[in-house]
Amino acid sequence: MAPKNTKKNNVPQPVCEEWDFVDDVLASWAARTVYLWGPPGTGKSYCATRTGLRDREVFSITLTPETTAAELRGFWIPKGNEFVWMDGVFIEAMRKGARIVINEVSHASHDVLAILHPILESEETARLTLPNLETVVPAPGFQVVVTDNLSLDHLSDALRDRFKSVIRVGRPHPDALRRLPEDLREAALRTFDLESERAVSIRGWLAVHEMEKEFDRPKAFRAVFGRERGEQLYNAMSLGAV
Amino acid sequence: MDTQNTQTPRSSFLPFPELVEAGPHDGPWTVADSNAQDWLPTNGATDKLGKKIYVPLEKGGEGVSLHELAHVRWSPDRFPRVRFPLICLQAVEDARINLGLRETGLPFELDREALAHVAHLAAQDVKAGHLATTIMRAIASLGTDAAPVLQAEIDALPRRAAEVADYWVRRTEDRLLAARLRVDGPVAPFRVAHQIAKDLARDLGRRGVMPKDFKVQGLGCCQVVIEGEEGDGFLGRARRLSVYERMLKRERRRRGRRGIVAGHMRIARPPLTERQPSVLRAGVSRSRCGTEGTRISRPDRLAIDRAIFSRTGAGGGGTVLVDTSGSMSITAEEVEEIVRAAGGAAVVAIYSGSGDAGELRIVARGDRRVASDQFESFGSGNVVDLPALEWLAKQPAPRFWLSDGCVTGVGDQGCDELLERCKTVIERGRIQRVDDAAAALDALR
Secondary structure (H helix, E strand, O other): OOOEOOEEOOEEOOOEEOHHHHHHHHHOOOOOEEEEEOOOOOOHHHHHHHOOOOOOOEEEEEOOOOOOHHHHHEEEEEEOOEEEEEEOHHHHHHHHOOEEEEEOHHHOOHHHHHHHHHHOOOOOOOOEEOOOOOEEOOOOOOEEEEEEOOOHHHOOHHHHHOOOEEEEEOOOOHHHHHOOOHHHHHHHHHHOOOOOOOOOOHHHHHHHHHHOOOOOHHHHHHHHHOHHHHHHHHHHHHHHHO | OOOOHHHOOHHHHOOOHHHOOOOOOOOOOEEEEHHHOOOOOOOOEEEOOOOEEEEOOOOOOHHHHHHHHHHHHHOOOOOOOOOOOHHHHHHHHHHHHHHHHHHHOOOEOOOHHHHHHHHHHHHHHHHHOOHHHHHHHHHHOOOEOOHHHHHHHHHOOOHHHHHHHHHHHHHHHHHHHHHHHHHOOOOOOHHHHHHHHHHHHHHHHHHOOOOOOOOOOOOOOEOOOOOOOOOOOOOOOOOOOOHHHHHHHHHHHHHOOOOOOOOEEEEEOOOOOEEOOOOOOOOOOEEEEEOOOOOEOOHHHOOOOOOOEEEEEOOOOOEEEEEOOHHHOOOHHHHHHHHHHOOOOOEEEEEEEEOOEEEEEEEEEOOEEOOHHHHOOOOOEOOOHHHHHHHHOOOOOOEEEEOOOOOOOHHHOOOHHHHHHHHHHHHHOOEEEEOOHHHHHHHHO
């Protein structure tokens, strides 16, 4: 199915790719570095950690402003009378030729962004020299998938240039939608891309579906969204079902 | 139980017409606060063609939201041209959807203030002898908890007038309910409402109680026409508030019952095309723990995360929000200087507004900033101080607010309630206010 190009308020929106295409790209050996972005709660992290793995291991990390490069690269730990080197998650993934999924790169500190540069290099030049003077070269199959809600614009030119594939997703993941009953599925498709004050991600609808196993529907909405917002959503759903 | 409206965010009262509209979903609706729209004839309105809905975004406004959503669901996109006063059709249409809401188990209930207001308007009409107005109001309230209030006013009319009013109120309800049962649906078909309105207008016209330019204060929420716009099929036109209504609004403001509302804020993210060097020690320098270093200050963390070393780093974070309204007299060059001095700060944003809306523009993030032409102010007033401060409170600390401390809302007007809400946000968000550009530069250096 061709990607959708939509307009909101007469402003052209970026083209969104379908999830089948995203799965194909993630499974491709050529797509060594992938930037996957889109509205929150659409299944980017879910897809990045599950699809197209081809027997690869997956490591996942969510960045915060407090995440240090040492956590990702490695650090010394005391063992007996000496300090030994412990690989961080990046190095571990590089050695094993695994996929590393990096979430919320927009929250990364300068420390972490600096270490991303050598890791996102091409196969020929990607390498990292550790404090123990060992140089690590990524094993075949090593793949970096970065997910975020923002477009590439907030990254530096050098970092932007290092992504072989940039994909925007505009719809919730079909696996997530399949878990919802039909009425909640339709509601999810109609509310995930609203303005930030009103947007309801697929997580919210999945939570309502789970809550309905123990509560009636009005209480499920109230438990998930709070009294006022839950009432607004419940009333709208009830009226729309009539 | 929370009884203070100020504690519940406005976003909690936003309705979802997208979940209600029939047919395929073709884009979001615009939701606006009706309290900020002086030109609206009622406190709720729906424009189906423009996909706009106006509702009061406050506690007690849920009933109005539900009523407007019912218009989205059941009312036609546009009313047909009619040869009788449109208000008759609007009143019967209101009755049609209110009865539908009642049958669906979602009755339209007004809060105490709104009920008192409806009773007040109805008593006014009865006192002035406006029979047609009383009938319209009573018909529009069918299916709501205001119906008994209007019935009491009808009972207070002179006998002959009361008989006419009673006849039309009961007949309208009976015909709508019978039509609903015939189609076995939640509401009667619109054509039935159209016919009832036509019959009603003819009868009242024959009795000589229908004024020529017939309008009813507080009715006519559907098919609202924005001032200055008129499309095919629209015969109604929103009117300005009457002198009395403006006095009532001023009085409420003076007593602080409604107060000034904050304007609607848009967040703009222009491309950060220019690079700026990170300024050493920009922001607040702070000590950080890590797993490498030369100075052991936290041996207690050895067993937790091994971050036993500490080092003092350059300020690597923080957010600066600059009020660029006219009262600040801050130039684009000064804003640029602040951005340069804050190089390395997490975010720098400017904001201003006019009328009932404003914009917060992110002009720098980390080592990147916007082009110089983006530093120009875009509004002469504040208007959106409260949403701007709420945004700032969610950004990385430390948080600086460059402002003279004056806060305003819609119409660039201030009030005590708005000021108190802003103070609460400042306190909870640990926001530091600085008076001018020089003070901001000192804090950042």
